[in-house]
Amino acid sequence: MSVDTTASATATNDLSSFWMPFTANRQFKSAPRMLTRAKGMFYETSEGRPVLDGTAGLWCCNAGHGDPRIVSAIQNQAAELDYAPAFQMGHPLAFTLASRLAQLMPGDLNRVFFTNSGSESVDTALKIALAYHRVRGEATRTRLIGRERGYHGVGFGGISVGGIVNNRRFFGSLLNGVDHMRHTHQPELNAFTRGQPEHGAELADDLERIVALHGAETIAAVIVEPMAGSTGVLMPPKGYLERLRSICDKYGILLIFDEVITGFGRLGSSFAVERFGVIPDLVTTAKGITSGTVPMGAVFARDGIYDAFMHGAPNAIELFHGYTYSAHPLACAAALATLDIYRDDKLFERADSLAQYWEDAAFSLKGISNVVDIRTMGLIAGIELSSRPGAIGERAFEAFLKCYDKGVMIRTTGDIIALSPPLIIEKEHIDQIFNTLAEVLPTIA
Numbered sequence: 001m002s003v004d005t006t007a008s009a010t011a012t013n014d015l016s017s018f019w020m021p022f023t024a025n026r027q028f029k030s031a032p033r034m035l036t037r038a039k040g041m042f043y044e045t046s047e048g049r050p051v052l053d054g055t056a057g058l059w060c061c062n063a064g065h066g067d068p069r070i071v072s073a074i075q076n077q078a079a080e081l082d083y084a085p086a087f088q089m090g091h092p093l094a095f096t097l098a099s100r101l102a103q104l105m106p107g108d109l110n111r112v113f114f115t116n117s118g119s120e121s122v123d124t125a126l127k128i129a130l131a132y133h134r135v136r137g138e139a140t141r142t143r144l145i146g147r148e149r150g151y152h153g154v155g156f157g158g159i160s161v162g163g164i165v166n167n168r169r170f171f172g173s174l175l176n177g178v179d180h181m182r183h184t185h186q187p188e189l190n191a192f193t194r195g196q197p198e199h200g201a202e203l204a205d206d207l208e209r210i211v212a213l214h215g216a217e218t219i220a221a222v223i224v225e226p227m228a229g230s231t232g233v234l235m236p237p238k239g240y241l242e243r244l245r246s247i248c249d250k251y252g253i254l255l256i257f258d259e260v261i262t263g264f265g266r267l268g269s270s271f272a273v274e275r276f277g278v279i280p281d282l283v284t285t286a287k288g289i290t291s292g293t294v295p296m297g298a299v300f301a302r303d304g305i306y307d308a309f310m311h312g313a314p315n316a317i318e319l320f321h322g323y324t325y326s327a328h329p330l331a332c333a334a335a336l337a338t339l340d341i342y343r344d345d346k347l348f349e350r351a352d353s354l355a356q357y358w359e360d361a362a363f364s365l366k367g368i369s370n371v372v373d374i375r376t377m378g379l380i381a382g383i384e385l386s387s388r389p390g391a392i393g394e395r396a397f398e399a400f401l402k403c404y405d406k407g408v409m410i411r412t413t414g415d416i417i418a419l420s421p422p423l424i425i426e427k428e429h430i431d432q433i434f435n436t437l438a439e440v441l442p443t444i445a
């Protein structure tokens with residue numbers, strides 16, 4: 001029996017069953033914002049209204065929407081090989097994709113473990129870190145260190161090392177043996193900085209405090225977002241990541257960069273690893289790897305980490321970890337087509353060349369009442385609003401609703417507006433985003 005997926009068959013007035021993620025369900029269901037199509041830089045709503053995508057979906061559609069090269073790659077792959085197990089079996093695209101990714105990633109981060117999301121990439125990286133120390137005979141290294149305000153997805157590993165209070169407080173005691181460094185947001189020193197802030201490199205020394213407290217021999221890994229996205233776009237202070245790297249080296253602690261947002265061109269470079277010139281031991285990615293078309297994530301590990309596992313009986317499984325959909329053929333096909341587009345259309349270079357225009361447009365909002373900070377890098381911007389007393393997030397949410405009504409999709413976290421458009425954006429779209437915000441923000445009391 002074929003399934004009728006025509007618009008009339010799927011149109012429904014009953015919104016009750018779908019428990020929407022990270023959503024004010026009652027608010028949404030009372031006034032739905034329904035997206036039904038997407039092409040290039042625009043979504044189309046169920047009323048047929050275009051909405052400019054100022055956020056690349058959820059920081060993921062870096063190649064824009066509906067590129068026929070990705071669409072046909074997925075279609076063809078579905079017909080050719082719909083699924084193949086990745087446990088004790090392989091299919092060629094998985095190996096090709098891993099090699100292509102390794103070529104794109106700087107340094108010796110050449111080994112690629114496939115997952116289906118950023119959250120799974122984070123759990124995978126944390127597990128690899130723990131297992132790595134154990135296979136090398138350092139089984140006391142079990143502590144995982146995150147950072148306040150960090151976002152590493154929603155698995156128990158990710159929320160444990162994460163530092164966003166509402167993502168943690170409802171879910172019990174989380175993983176034990178986790179500690180957090182201080183966050184790097186110092187608006188009193190760094191407000192309205194273009195690019196990396198001057199102040200805050202010394203905040204990396206907070207890791208020294210944690211080492212002194214617990215003992216280096218108990219610590220497996222430190223995970224940070226090189227640019228913290230979901231907490232509201234916090235750039236790393238100048239020298240901060242370098243300092244973190246050297247403290248990790250000093251104590252034999254693995255450094256994990258969570259590049260789920262910063263990977264694949266967002267900062268005008270392949271990865272933050274390239275942009276900041278700091279090589280961590282593991283890198284987590286997802287989102288832009290397939291330009292958001294098919295769920296996929298990937299963890300990059302340095303050669304030495306992979307090599308540490310390649311011992312023991314040759315027929316023995318070296319790492320007891322993996323997902324049914326690791327290296328799913330449709331995701332691999334989508335990722336390979338996406339990487340071709342990034343290369344052929346020079347989208348990372350494009351993001352870099354538009355960054356100045358983007359930054360100037362963002363900073364044109366300076367001076368509007370309630371705008372207390374603006375932060376930019378590559379094709380990303382954070383616009384921080386002061387909060388209404390006792391009503392954190394309301395101002396920004398109002399801006400979100402008003403921008404949507406005016407045909408621009410923005411994203412908010414607390415009272416911070418986070419912008420991250422597809423890398424195919426044109427200057428006229430940049431103007432539309434910031435002109436709309438310039439109209440909307442002064443109307444919000």
Ligand SMILES: Cc1ncc(COP(=O)(O)O)c(C=O)c1O
Binds near residue numbers: 117153225
């Ligand atoms: C830095 C970072 N890590 C992990 C995740 C989780 O990714 P996912 O929602 O695909 O699980 C996100 C999502 O925004 C993220 O920004």
